Amino acid sequence: MKKSALVMALLAMTVVVSCKKKVVTQPTAAAPTQPPPAPAPTSAPAAQLSRHDQLMKMSADEIDRQGLLAEVHFDYDKADIRDADKAILSKNAELLKGDLDFVKVTVEGHCDERGSVEYNLALGERRAKAAFDHLVSLGVPADRLRTVSYGKEVSLCSEKSEDCLARNRRGHFTVTEKIKK
Numbered sequence: 543m544k545k546s547a548l549v550m551a552l553l554a555m556t557v558v559v560s561c562k563k564k565v566v567t568q569p570t571a572a573a574p575t576q577p578p579p580a581p582a583p584t585s586a587p588a589a590q591l592s593r594h595d596q597l598m599k600m601s602a603d604e605i606d607r608q609g610l611l612a613e614v615h616f617d618y619d620k621a622d623i624r625d626a627d628k629a630i631l632s633k634n635a636e637l638l639k640g641d642l643d644f645v646k647v648t649v650e651g652h653c654d655e656r657g658s659v660e661y662n663l664a665l666g667e668r669r670a671k672a673a674f675d676h677l678v679s680l681g682v683p684a685d686r687l688r689t690v691s692y693g694k695e696v697s698l699c700s701e702k703s704e705d706c707l708a709r710n711r712r713g714h715f716t717v718t719e720k721i722k723k
Contacts, residue, residue, distance in 0.1 A: 568688075589703065594641045601716050605645060610637055611715035614673055615708060618654070621668035623676050635680035647673045648720040651691040652698075654707040659693060664702060666691030672711040686721070 599606055611634045614627035623631065638647065651673075652664030670689035680685045699706035 577682045581653075585702070594643075597641055597682075598644060598720075602645060604722050605642070605720075606717040610642065611647065611717070612712040613715070616669050616711045618707075618711065619665070620674045621651075621665060623672050628676065631676045632680060635682050636676050638677065638682045638686070642717070644721055645684045645717045646688070646720045646721060647715045649677070649687055650696075650714040650716060651689065651693075651713060652696060652710055652712045654710040655694050655697065656707070657694070662681045662693035663691050666693045669711075669713050673715075688718075 573635050590595060591599075597608075600608075612630045614623065614630050616622070616627075617624065638645070649670045651668070651670030653662040653666050653669075654677045657665070667689065669690055672690050674684075694710070699709050713719075
C-alpha cells in the first residue's frame with residue numbers, strides 16, 4: 543500500500559509540473575504610423591569626437607604636452623630655415639590652421655652654448671622670427687603667434703658633442719593659450 547501511495551504521489555507531482563499555465567494574449571491595436579520622437583541629444587563619447595573637438599576640450603598645457611608641433615633646427619650661427627625644416631613648418635602650419643585653429647603659440651628661439659649671452663639672445667630672436675615669418679607665409683594668422691628668445695639659457699643637452707650642440711640650436715613651439723572662436 544505504501545508503494546501505491548508513493549506511486550500516486552509521484553504521478554500527481556508529474557501532472558502538476560508538466561501542466562503549464564497557458565498565457566492568452568489579446569490582439570493589440572495597430573502600431574502607430576508615426577515614428578517615436580528622437581531621443582534628446584547627448585554628448586558624444588570621446589571616441590566619436592573629431593580630433594579637433596577632442597583637442598578643444600583640453601587646456602593649453604594639455605595640448606602642449608601632446609607634442610603635436612615639431613621643432614625645427616638651425617645650422618651653427620645661422621637663422622635661415624633649412625629645406626628639411628620647411629617641411630616641418632608646413633606640417634605645423636597645417637595643424638595650426640586645422641585641428642589647432644583655436645590656439646596661440648609662442649615660437650621660441652634657442653642657441654647652443656657658444657657665444658656671449660647677448661649675441662645668443664639676438665640670434666635666438668632671429669631664429670624665432672624666421673620660423674614665425676615662415677608660418678605666416680603659409681597662412682597662419684600672425685596674431686596667433688608671438689616670439690621669444692631664450693638664447694643659450696634653456697638647453698636640451700649639456701654634452702660637448704656636435705650632436706648635442708645641434709639639438710640646442712632650435713625653434714620650439716609652445717601652445718600658450720586657447721582663443722575663443
